Every structure is written in structure tokens, then in C-alpha cells.
Amino acid sequence: MLTVTDLSVRYGAIQALDRVTLEVPDEAVVAVLGSNGAGKSTLLRAISGTHKLHKGRIDTGSITHDGQRLDKLNPAATVARGVVQVPEGRRIFGRLTVDENLRAGGMGVKNRRQGSARDRVFELFPRLQERRGQTAALLSGGEQQMLAIGRALMAHPKLLLLDEPSLGLAPQVVEQIGEIILEINRQGTSVLLVEQNASMALRVANLAYVLDVGEVSLHGSAEELAATDQVQRLYLGHGADEPAGAGAAPRRSVARLSRWSG
Ligand SMILES: Nc1ncnc2c1ncn2[C@@H]1O[C@H](COP(=O)(O)OP(=O)(O)OP(=O)(O)O)[C@@H](O)[C@H]1O
Ligand SMILES: [Mg+2]
Incomplete structure (x- = not known):
């Protein structure tokens, strides 16, 4: 289990995250949605310890994985603990x-x-x-x-941190990536998935958070979030005149979802 508590991160004068609290239970896929500049990459960098490479600084809060404080570790030690990031833009x-x-x-x-x-x-x-x-x-x-x-x-990895894996890919390939994430998760790896593609992310995730200029504005089961007005309008591109629920239909089985929505 990963627990992020009251995390604030800044780059010089820029406050990128403001008291963010978030959990990734074991065996879960957790999605983080948010528009450009919301702080999604900053969140993953703080967890993987790579924020320092970008001149970021943790001001407040803690990050704990299986009882161990990650915010005290360097990036290599974090990888050795089983928390591994796939950075934005692939960086192969x-x-x-x-x-x-x-x-x-x-x-x-x-x-x-x-x-x-x-x-x-x-x-x-x-x-x-x-x-x-x-x-x-x-x-x-x-x-x-x-x-x-x-x-x-x-x-x-025990926990995989994915930063916008769908970026710049054709819809069919995005679907494949979604399937792969589900398979990796079935094999026992939990996943924290940062995405602008809300429709894919909410289909594969159990739980989801919305980041809005550095703060968590919504969180809940992926199913609950997909049904909210805010997510429908801003992240799934559905207008007010369209029926609610026309967005992402979570593909997880009901049994699986109910494990996380309680
Ligand atoms: N190295 C940096 N130096 C200064 N400011 C930064 C740095 N990296 C990010 N920021 C700022 O911090 C805020 C959060 O950026 P971040 O990259 O985490 O957002 P994001 O949600 O990942 O955006 P995107 O969807 O565009 O990737 C933004 O205002 C951004 O300009
Ligand atoms: Mg980013």
C-alpha cells in the first residue's frame, strides 16, 4: 500500500502540489486525472524521488510504501523497494x-x-x-x-508509476496499453496511472483522483468519478445535453469494483 499524506511540492516560487493526500491499495489500479500543469508528473516524481532532478522540493507531507518512508530515499533506493516509474515521454x-x-x-x-x-x-x-x-x-x-x-x-516492481502512457498514440494502441495495464495488475503489480485520457484511465482503474491546480478536487471509485458532471464535462468531453453515463463504462467486473467502492 502506498500512502501519500498532505504532500506539498514546489519548484522555487511555483507551488505544484498543495497538501495532496492519496492512497494506492495493494493490487489496485489508481488513476490520477488532471489537465496540463495540474501537478500529475510532480506527484509521480515526488514518489519516485526524481523531483530533485527537476529542482523540486517537498515542503510538507510524507510518502509511505509498505511502512517505509519513500520521501527519505533516493531514486535508486526507491526502485530497489519495488516502486518504479515510467516517466512522461518514455525516455527510452x-x-x-x-x-x-x-x-x-x-x-x-x-x-x-x-x-x-x-x-x-x-x-x-x-x-x-x-x-x-x-x-x-x-x-x-x-x-x-x-x-x-x-x-x-x-x-x-510492486508498484508501477505510469506517466501518461497514452500520450500521442492512436486510439487502437491506447486500447492495447489499457489491456496491458490490466494484465500487469492481474499479475500482482499495483499501478498508479497518470492520464489525460480519462476514458481509458477510468476503464482500467479501480479508484481515481482528479488533480486541479495542485489540489485533489475529487476522488472515489472510478465508476463514481466517471458519472460525475465534472469528469463528464471536463475529462470525457460530454456536453450537458448528452445523457449522463455516456462516458467511460468501466470494464472491471462488478465484483472486482465493489471491492474498492465501499
Ligand atoms: N522543473 C520545473 N521547474 C519549474 N516549474 C515546474 C517544473 N516542473 C513543473 N513545473 C510547474 O509545476 C506545475 C505542475 O507541473 P506538472 O508537470 O507536474 O503538471 P502535469 O499535470 O504533469 O502537466 P502535463 O499534463 O502537461 O504533463 C506546473 O505549473 C509547471 O509549470
Ligand atoms: Mg505531466
Whole structure:
């Protein structure tokens, strides 16, 4: 379980997050929605400890994962604890091959466990296996996103932090990414998914939060949020004259959802 309590982060004079409180229960997919500049990436950076690379500073609050304070750790120690981020814009190593990118993600992981992680990645992404010797820069946008997720899986994450995996991808590929997130979650990894694509995010998530200029303005089960006026209008693009509920129909089974909505 990840618990973020009263987290405030600033970049110099810019307050990016203001007392944000959020939870990611074990085995859950939690979505964070919000428009440009809402603080979504800042939230993931603070959790992964990479905010310092962007000159960000935690002012107040704490971040705890399975009882351990993450906000006291450096990024490498956070990865070693099983909390792994896929950054916005993928950041794959373009000059390296697919295989070399994966190996970089598994650095610090014992050889035997690297093998099992690679098997898992190739099972999830057969396309990466076919292209394992190819230079990463030559992959399509969707394949690069798959590689970015695959590279993160090499570190055996317990919690995966995904920053806008759907960015710039065709609708069909966004759907595939959604399916992959569900499969990774079924295999026992919890996911904190930052997205502007609310329709995909609310379909795969159990719980969701809306960030509005650095503050949490809404939270609840993904189903509840998808039905609110605010999310319908601002994030699902439905006008007032359209029937409520015309947006994302959560694809999770009712049994699964009810586990989280109580
Ligand atoms: N390195 C930085 N230095 C100064 N200000 C920053 C920095 N990074 C982000 N900010 C500011 O902090 C606020 C939150 O930015 P953040 O990148 O977290 O938003 P976001 O929700 O991820 O936006 P987007 O959807 O565009 O990726 C914005 O006002 C942004 O301008
Ligand atoms: Mg961002």
C-alpha cells in the first residue's frame, strides 16, 4: 500500500502540489486525472524521488510504501523497494537496442531474476521480442511506450508509476496499453496511472483522483468519478445535453469494483 499524506511540492516560487493526500491499495489500479500543469508528473516524481532532478522540493507531507518512508530515499533506493516509474515521454535510450534498454532496466537485479523478468516482458509484448536487436529510436511510438513499460518491469516492481502512457498514440494502441495495464495488475503489480485520457484511465482503474491546480478536487471509485458532471464535462468531453453515463463504462467486473467502492 502506498500512502501519500498532505504532500506539498514546489519548484522555487511555483507551488505544484498543495497538501495532496492519496492512497494506492495493494493490487489496485489508481488513476490520477488532471489537465496540463495540474501537478500529475510532480506527484509521480515526488514518489519516485526524481523531483530533485527537476529542482523540486517537498515542503510538507510524507510518502509511505509498505511502512517505509519513500520521501527519505533516493531514486535508486526507491526502485530497489519495488516502486518504479515510467516517466512522461518514455525516455527510452534511443541509440541502444531493445534488449539493451531492458538490461538497463534490470540493472541491480540478480541474473536469474533478470531472466524471469525478461520472459514476462516478452510474454506481455511479443512485438518487443521480435525486435529485440533493433535500435530503440526506430520503434514506433506505441512500441517505444511498450519498451518503456517493459524496461520498468525488469526491476520487478510492486508498484508501477505510469506517466501518461497514452500520450500521442492512436486510439487502437491506447486500447492495447489499457489491456496491458490490466494484465500487469492481474499479475500482482499495483499501478498508479497518470492520464489525460480519462476514458481509458477510468476503464482500467479501480479508484481515481482528479488533480486541479495542485489540489485533489475529487476522488472515489472510478465508476463514481466517471458519472460525475465534472469528469463528464471536463475529462470525457460530454456536453450537458448528452445523457449522463455516456462516458467511460468501466470494464472491471462488478465484483472486482465493489471491492474498492465501499
Ligand atoms: N522543473 C520545473 N521547474 C519549474 N516549474 C515546474 C517544473 N516542473 C513543473 N513545473 C510547474 O509545476 C506545475 C505542475 O507541473 P506538472 O508537470 O507536474 O503538471 P502535469 O499535470 O504533469 O502537466 P502535463 O499534463 O502537461 O504533463 C506546473 O505549473 C509547471 O509549470
Ligand atoms: Mg505531466
